[in-house]
Amino acid sequence: MIDVPALRAHFPALRPGSGTPTAHFDGPGGSQVPDVVAAAVSGTLTAGIANRGRVTAAERVADDTVLAARAAMADLLGGEAGGIVFGRSMTALTFDLARTLAAGWSPGDEIVVTRLDHDANIRPWVLAARRAGVTVRWAEFDAESAELPVANVAAVLSERTRLVAVTAASNLLGTRPDVAAICAAAHGAGAVTYVDAVHAAAHAPLDQAQLGADLLVCSPYKFLGPHCGVLSGRVDLLESLHPDKLLPSTDAVPERFELGTLPYELLAGTTAAVDFLAGLAGQAHRVAGDRRQQLLAAMAGVDEHEERLRRRIEDGLAGLPGVTVHSRAARRTPTLLITFARATPDAAYRFLAERGVNAPAGSFYAIEAARFLGLGDGGGLRVGLAPYNDDEDVDRLLAGLGEFLS
Known part of the structure; x- marks a missing residue:
């Protein structure tokens, strides 16, 4: 497992006091950047x-x-x-x-x-x-x-x-x-x-x-x-x-x-x-001169962390009315495309944004896939996880969607 609090400490955008707290589920469009990269x-x-x-x-x-x-x-x-x-x-x-x-x-x-x-x-x-x-x-x-x-x-x-x-x-x-x-x-x-x-x-x-x-x-x-x-x-x-x-x-x-x-x-x-990614592997995997092995271990840890959060989100969505999750493949990334029976994805996007939850709506240039699904160019609401997401982010997302659909 990766040490998420230690990881988050490297992201200026996620630090307390950096402005209005934001739960970022917009990673598939571009992740936040750690301090070592900016340096x-x-x-x-x-x-x-x-x-x-x-x-x-x-x-x-x-x-x-x-x-x-x-x-x-x-x-x-x-x-x-x-x-x-x-x-x-x-x-x-x-x-x-x-x-x-x-x-x-x-x-x-x-x-x-x-x-x-x-x-x-x-x-x-x-x-x-x-x-x-x-x-x-x-x-x-x-x-x-x-x-x-x-x-x-x-x-x-x-x-x-x-x-x-x-x-x-x-x-x-x-x-x-x-x-x-x-x-x-x-x-x-x-x-x-x-x-x-x-x-x-x-x-x-x-x-x-x-x-x-x-x-x-x-x-x-x-x-x-x-x-x-x-x-x-x-x-x-x-x-x-x-x-x-x-x-x-x-x-x-x-x-x-x-x-x-x-x-x-x-x-x-x-x-x-x-x-930075290689460093997420932890001390047990820090073999001198073997960054490839560190990266394999680190990305396996990222996968495990994100999958746990994805399951939490899916469990929460299952209890909300009129939600369709289009991401159903057996092997997939922690990326969920959802639509609503009585609301547009764009309305959900804007509602969440006002509450500091970034989960954008659209087809995200996968226009052939969105049209093939019958969603047109508007697509759906995309919820995407990154290594820095945590349980508090998930709680805020689910609470915001619950309020939106109530």
């Missing part, structure tokens, strides 16, 4: 720093910052440091990779996307396919169970499938598909796999190799870090791809995929966030 960002911005190099001390600061961030993200994701690519956001990285991969597609080829995914793992592929004359196949999820069966993906694979894009966890419903089985089926058809781990990385241990993800993307600001995007790719695959780049810029991997000067301060903050 890393600030310290890098005010340090003597230059473009990357190994001659001057300032150049070495920049280079070491980048290399440390690559190593940190490889430890978090179970990837290779040489395959870690940084970008402005997951969305920007996916658009860039879509353009690059599509250069090798031909009319008659096919790609697979799912209705469960965030639009950032749908639209870049759909648009790239349209430009290349490639057919898009859709894998549907089950609206009743919120599950994405492997069979539904396998059914739309063919010998012409070039890419399968799938989420490791739905940011709308929390569903965690069997990504390893989906990737195995995709590889059996000769396709490249692109896995959106933006939502998953915040809640459970990840192992890119075990998942079979050729390319995996995430966003540090979902797991206590700053705003940027990270792609972890198979080095051999990245070496075979040739994105558009400036003539003088290096052709080395992974740098060939990074456009312009990297935001060193954000990379320092990313490393600090990963180190």
